[in-house]
Amino acid sequence: MALNKSTYWNLFYQYSSVILSIISGILMAPLYLHYIESSTYAYWLASGNILIWITIIEPGVGITLEQKVAFTAGQNNKTELSKLITSGLILCSIILVASFSISLLIQQSIPVILDLKKWPHTSLLQEAFFWASIGSSLSLCTYSLVGVNQGLQHTAYTGLVYLVSQLVGIVISIYGLIQGWGLLSIGYSRAVTGVLYFVGNGLIFLYALQKDTIRLEYDKHYFKSFYKIFSYTFANKMGITIANNIDLIVVSRFLEPSIITQLELSRRPQNIFSGFVNRTTYALLPSMSHSFGKGDSNSVKTIYIQFLKGFIFISLIISFGFIIFNEALLNFWVGAENYIGDLENVLIVLSIIISSYTYSNSNFSFSAGNIKGNSKVGIYRSILYLVLIFPLTMYFGVVGLLAALIISYLATEFWYYQLDLARVIGLKPSEVWQVVKPNLTPLLLMSCMAFYLHNLRYESLLQVVFVAFLFTVFAVACFYLTVPEIRLQVSIAIQKFKRKAIPDQTLNQ
Structure with a gap:
């Protein structure tokens, strides 16, 4: 398999995002521990696992779209591409509404989930969770757009948008900590990152449709066959998300914070x-x-x-x-x-x-x-x-x-x-x-x-x-x-x- 230019760009941006994560991880952890009270930060880490639970709403639509769009593009079947991308957009919209609605319900349940009845900073944790959930919900919807963009081999701009949105989020988080926002600096940065990621990939999506001359076409029967795939992927995503992000919650319940x-x-x-x-x-x-x-x-x-x-x-x-x-x-x-x-x-x-x-x-x-x-x-x-x-x-x-x-x-x-x-x-x-x-x-x-x-x-x-x-x-x-x-x-x-x-x-x- 010859690696095309798009793949090399994808590799470059994927590695760049990891390097960015390394830098931010090394830089931010000491700052969080310095500016945020220890028990507050510990419970934020645990609530971060709950925030990731919201990703259950996204049953693998993005990654499935990426595979199917790339596979169909390899066959040069633009008729099916039109139906496939339209079906993905409909599911993207449903995911956005459902994820934000569920995050609001979870926000109210955080004190019960983490057993914080006597903890004095519960409201602060819930407010930070709210802002972070906005960014998370937008990111979940964006995965579908990214899947289409990646499948059509338009990876260069997609990677650039990801890096820029992450960098802006880090800057906001650092600024907020210095200004005394405390835990809210994390929530605000997550929200801004999600907005930039969504808007940027939306623009790339429109450009990709125009460049590849793909028209959106809704087919009721195709949509039904498409979303049936997710009866398996949804159960898988739900199980993996809960399993991969339950460890800190289990620790908070059975061991010391x-x-x-x-x-x-x-x-x-x-x-x-x-x-x-x-x-x-x-x-x-x-x-x-x-x-x-x-x-x-x-x-x-x-x-x-x-x-x-x-x-x-x-x-x-x-x-x-x-x-x-x-x-x-x-x-x-x-x-x-x-x-x-x-x-x-x-x-x-x-x-x-x-x-x-x-x-x-x-x-x-x-x-x-x-x-x-x-x-x-x-x-x-x-x-x-x-x-x-x-x-x-x-x-x-x-x-x-x-x-x-x-x-x-x-x-x-x-x-x-x-x-x-x-x-x-x-x-x-x-x-x-x-x-x-x-x-x-x-x-x-x-x-x-x-x-x-x-x-x-x-x-x-x-x-x-x-x-x-x-x-x-x-x-x-x-x-x-x-x-x-x-x-x-x-x-x-x-x-x-x-x-x-x-x-x-x-x-x-």
């Missing part, structure tokens, strides 16, 4: 890894669906094998890096009291690696049109997680909570997508093993190094950065010396660089 902040801050740096991986395969979705629409599944298989090689290389280095340095990083970033613990840290690393791997596999499966299968396995995982999280958290604390997450992934999505990829792109177990096998030696060497480095005591952030740099050099050297594929890719990269840096005549001489 301080653990909410510890868990959230301890895993925040590690979400950087999952952000990069998830955005990579998400950026490839339109192009992969386009290739499947043309009937070219072999090129997608080639892309998958290359992705798997890169995933193993990066995930091993990043995961061991966080196992070694996360405690020291948090110590100099937000204070040692916000570190969750060594065992919990290892489990966080494992859960993020496994979830990122299964999410990436689901994108490859989804791009082939396996919407129903993806939805079903997501529902099964969510149910299993919800069954396990309450008893395991009650008896084993945060360790039990993280164990419930890992078990739910391994028992459902992990093996399902391997089987499905064998079906849609002809991926054989022997091909996967050939990719995994050479990485066992670097895994062993890095394990030994991690055991030694984790026991060191660091006196400054500069020392942490220096030792982390040495570990990265050591890890890359392990891969280079033991994995033939790495040496081959480095050799190819050097040859390409020489051809660009040195004129052909000079090389010939």
